[in-house]
Amino acid sequence: MAKGKTANPADAFHLEDEVQKLESAAEPSAADKARLAELKSELEKINKKKEEYVNEHPEQRKLVYKSRRTNEAREETKEDSTKPKTRNLFRKNGLPRHPERSVYYDPVYNPYGVPPPGMPYVERALLPNEVDSEAEPESGKYTSRINVCPSDPTV
Numbered sequence: 001m002a003k004g005k006t007a008n009p010a011d012a013f014h015l016e017d018e019v020q021k022l023e024s025a026a027e028p029s030a031a032d033k034a035r036l037a038e039l040k041s042e043l044e045k046i047n048k049k050k051e052e053y054v055n056e057h058p059e060q061r062k063l064v065y066k067s068r069r070t071n072e073a074r075e076e077t078k079e080d081s082t083k084p085k086t087r088n089l090f091r092k093n094g095l096p097r098h099p100e101r102s103v104y105y106d107p108v109y110n111p112y113g114v115p116p117p118g119m120p121y122v123e124r125a126l127l128p129n130e131v132d133s134e135a136e137p138e139s140g141k142y143t144s145r146i147n148v149c150p151s152d153p154t155v
Contacts, residue, residue, distance in 0.1 A: 012046045
């Protein structure tokens, strides 16, 4: 096998790292200088092959070259994507607020509208007279008065 004389595009990343390491050395030896020149020429060959491939297949550009986004931009988008989206679909006991809106709802066989094991909870589209769950207030507390003493109607 040929030793190190390939134009493998995947090697470009490792070659760039090695070139930076050799360039940052305080006092490179003669062997280091020769290795640096060899690496730079090989890196040029790889980049030339990449450029030829991209000219022939422009739709593959994003696969050949790594993205130019900085780590800060990646972290910002990661933070945005990791924020949980609040959905007010379930009560505190875990059952759906409106089981009749579930695609799994059946008045006899599945009156709670819960999905089968392993399936996600999905709601059907709202009817014109229905209100979105996120727009309605929290209904966890009772608003009606409970008559504690049946003999005294004022309580």
